[in-house]
Amino acid sequence: MPARHFDRTVVRAVRRAAEIPQAEVGAAVGAADSTVAGWELGSNVPDQEKLRGLAGVLRKPLDELFPREGSPDLTDLRCDAGLYRYEVARFIGTKSDGPVAAAENGVRRLKEKYVTKLAAAYGVSEKALEHAQERSFGNTVAETRDESAAAAETDESPRTLGEKISFLLKHSYPAGAAPGDEEIAEAVNRHAGSEVVTAEEVEALRAGADTNSPPPVVLEGLAEFFGVERMYFEPDEAVARQVYQGLRVLLASKNGGIRRVRARGLGPEGLSPEVLSLLTDLATEFEKQVGSEDPE
Incomplete structure (x- = not known):
């Protein structure tokens, strides 16, 4: 199972930056203050089912704060919904979680009526849940084919200057460690030897609010800061x-x-x-x- 990655140093840094007490975090996820402290000290780690609640109280997207390599299986989808297995019986209308447990363990597939109900409970499409079920059974060929076809139909490569900057920020730094607009502006100004851009202007470029092409020295500074060729930022x-x-x-x-x-x-x-x-x-x-x- 490709569990989400929990980095105690990132969690602690995000919590402190947001000035959120450990007691507030614990109350939000149903854990004692000492338990939260243990997570940040590295003496233990939270259940995967707790990560959704943690991301919520820390006001960060789940994928950003707790990234996961690979695609989810049924257990991952349940955990992403913040549900323990014993809690899912009420969603599918059974007395026990047996049907879900069997599917998560790759023993018996879910009945079609359960697929519909679980997809709604997990907040995903039925197709996504079916793909996750196949991964629980060790089958990924059909899913890979479907995803390849979808990727071919949708070109998600960055095109505008704002999209290119956002792409680098998302994929070049660990979760929660991407530089802010002020840091980027300072680096560009150091490169230029004078103030050629402000943090507000960097924000506008990143958000696509400024449709004017910035001066060449700004593009050169951005390229130096991100470690890419200047041509990357050209149309x-x-x-x-x-x-x-x-x-x-x-x-x-x-x-x-x-x-x-x-x-x-x-x-x-x-x-x-x-x-x-x-x-x-x-x-x-x-x-x-x-x-x-x-x-x-």
């Missing part, structure tokens, strides 16, 4: 044009126009034989598509 069409023009120049060098390549700022030595060798196949394919005339 897709601008990147495509740069790649296109680059291929035209490379094609010219391949066809003997090396002087023109030098004139475009590649230095007196032009392109090295190693680089030209690596790009031969790509340039050849490009030549087939657009012709071999030397660019003006």
Whole structure:
């Protein structure tokens, strides 16, 4: 079972930053103050069923505060709903949790009427619950196929500047450790050597509220801060044009126009034989598509 990851240091930092007493946390999840203290000290860890309540009292999304690698099975979905197994009998209208226990242990699949009721209780779709059930039985082929098809239909790659910044913040830092707008602004200003952006302007960029393209020095500072190429923050069409023009120049060098390549700022030595060798196949394919005339 891919249980959610509980990091006591993150939980403690989030609680202290929000100025929430341990007593308030314990009251929200039905635990003693000493138990909460033990979680933060590392002497014990909370039940997976407690994590939803913890995320709620700490005012953080469950996936952000307690990330999980992989997809959930039936037990995971139940825990994500904050329910212990003995509590689910009332949702499916049975005297015991036997049907759920059998399905979670990969012994007997849920009846269709139970699937509908449990999906509603867990706050997920029936398909998501059925996929989770297959994982409980050790079957993932059908689910992988369905998810691949869904991914093909939905392109979730970041396109706007705001989406690209948000993508880096979400995927480049541990949960709860992503830098804030003020920290980003300070880093960009250090790079520029003067104040070129404020925390409020970074927030506007991240939220997509500012549709104007920021000055190049801001993009350069963002690229340095996040450790990516400046081109990452350029609009897709601008990147495509740069790649296109680059291929035209490379094609010219391949066809003997090396002087023109030098004139475009590649230095007196032009392109090295190693680089030209690596790009031969790509340039050849490009030549087939657009012709071999030397660019003006």
